[in-house]
Amino acid sequence: MKKKPNTDSFQYYPLGDSAIVIQLGDQISPVINKKVRAIAAWLDEYSFEGFIEYVPAFTTVTVYYEPWIISYAKLLELLREMLNELMEQEEIHAENTIEIPVCYGGAYGPDLGFVASHNKMSPAEVIAIHTSVDYLVYMIGFAPGFPYLGGMNELISAPRKDSPRAKIPAGSVGIAGQQTGIYPIETPGGWQIIGQSPVQLFEVSREVPALLKSGDQVRFVAISETEFKKMRRTKDGN
Amino acid sequence: MGIKILKPGLLTSIQDAGRYGYRKDGIILSGAMDARAWKLGNLLVGNTEMEAGIECTLSGPVILFEEDQLIAITGGDLSPELDGIPVQMWRPLYVNKGAVLTFGQALSGCRSYLCVYGGFDLPQVLGSYSTYLRAGFGGWEGRALKTGDQIPFKSAAPAVPAHNNWSLSTQMYQQKSADDVIRVIKGPEFERFSEKSIAALFTEKFKISKEADRMGYRLEGPGLKLRKKEEMLSAAVSFGTIQVTAEGNPIVLMADHQTTGGYPRILQVASVDFAKLAQLQSGDLLSFELITLAEATTLLIAAEQKLKQLKQTLTFKYPFHA
Structure with a gap:
């Protein structure tokens, strides 16, 4: 006998007259992220009449639609069916691990020293801890290609800066509270910057502009300044 | 040849319906703030509703026409004038080469749209003409328009139709009330x-x-x-x-x-x-x-239908484009 999928706990509600939210839980967890990804993969493949696009987040998938083509009630029915089917499959999607080279400290990571002293350790220890785990991309938001990463070791957490910097270069890797992240474009920001990556997380002229997507795994790899400059050059040469 | 910006105004940018399909990557929608006015502007000059328009904010730009063109100005009333003579909004207007479009006082609303016959000749970025000001792409060089910018037209002005002197019924757009x-x-x-x-x-x-x-x-x-x-x-x-x-x-x-x-x-x-x-x-x-959601949906569908009807009516006015 087939196990009855547990989709009763899912909630559906409108975000205005042209979007519906599917809520899959209320905690940040890799299990929920897997469900979010399953829905995203289904929408990528099948779509439907009146579908505009979707936005995955920590515990939700928001689906934008054209109400003059499909009604809220019809869409609700369609999504419910889709979810019942999806959760029965329990299909494991291949995980994509992306290595992000980072030049830590110095001019590239002006706050590495602060993060180290704040946690009573050496900068080398901060780097060792930061590069020791795989981070899960829960969602993309805030800026083009900006990943919300989960899985940072609390031992290297650090408060935001009292006043944000006016300009943080693209590729900067930072820590804010128990979160770590990478700035895809130059923006103002209050994160403690511990390093910089020569990899472009967002490049509008690329076929897929955003390097990361929800469900990807990120691994930081420490590189030297020489390697950083070489990678930048290679990139510019392209 | 197209238009030349003589003065940029407060915030003048190229916009369309917005950049759909990339919000999951953190790429914002952008697009015309008053999408209805932008859409109607395109329809008034016989375009499909997808052509790029120029969004002017509060204090409008000064624009030189380097070529004859059929244009429409829609949205908020920023007192548009051609060569110093007030012009009517919400209607097709023939503009001669060398004419200068200026804006004055904001009489109602704060965003005006300029659409031209055939649209502006610009590359689409990720499927849209809209300017993403913060990320610096789309529209015209990814930024607000500046003095000296020359935005080319896609098409030369069409032949003047026999019945050119008409404007949109006010029912198609509502003016802002004080409260x-x-x-x-x-x-x-x-x-x-x-x-x-x-x-x-x-x-x-x-x-x-x-x-x-x-x-x-x-x-x-x-x-x-x-x-x-x-x-x-x-x-x-x-x-x-x-x-x-x-x-x-x-x-x-x-x-x-x-x-x-x-x-x-x-x-x-x-x-x-x-x-x-x-x-x-x-x-x-x-x-x-x-x-309620049902009421909002009904209102939206009614508005869409009105637009559809208008499009049908306009195919008679612009047979050359249909």
């Missing part, structure tokens, strides 16, 4: 707010603060409080989402809003009132009227 009522439906976190806050939401007026731009309008009014403090996980937001900050101030999200947000979403503006909202500016007062 605006914005229709809203409940947002996902509506029930989390205190009874007192909910009551205030629909009985008191809100003022659009100085912090009002293409990203959103911060409102001033009664403080809005949650029943109990609850952490919210970031989730998708939309044009017209009304979030409430920790200090209790509502923010209405507009065309350049970020794709996700972490503040409770108390209300969502009905799509049919986006155009009205887009023409409001700092200092304006507004109040909210609660309607």
